[in-house]
Amino acid sequence: MTGGDPEQTFFKDPALDRALAMILAIAAELAVTKDRLRALEVLLENGGTISAGALDGYRPKPEEAAALAVERNALVQQLIEAAKGSQASIGASADTEERFSQ
Numbered sequence: 001m002t003g004g005d006p007e008q009t010f011f012k013d014p015a016l017d018r019a020l021a022m023i024l025a026i027a028a029e030l031a032v033t034k035d036r037l038r039a040l041e042v043l044l045e046n047g048g049t050i051s052a053g054a055l056d057g058y059r060p061k062p063e064e065a066a067a068l069a070v071e072r073n074a075l076v077q078q079l080i081e082a083a084k085g086s087q088a089s090i091g092a093s094a095d096t097e098e099r100f101s102q
Helices: 014-047 062-084 094-100
Strands: none
Touching (some): 014 062
16 A cells, blocks of 8 residues: 555454455445345336436435335444354345245
């Protein structure tokens, strides 16, 4: 690294810090993708088709925004627990179980 602030370090091995940074960047992209997918689903449910740019202009209703925030916070918490090494094994979610039991 040249000229900037020193890298943040959490682990003894700097490669692990870089891997964590990559994982967090991918997780952030996943969260954005999930938000956009949900917006796309709502727009399609409401109108059947959407125009170019409609997805970018979509603003969720307050209750939808709150649900998305809950999901995002759960993802962040799961990543933090994994980084701390304290993540417990979790079972399949109820909707996953439902989809595969049919």
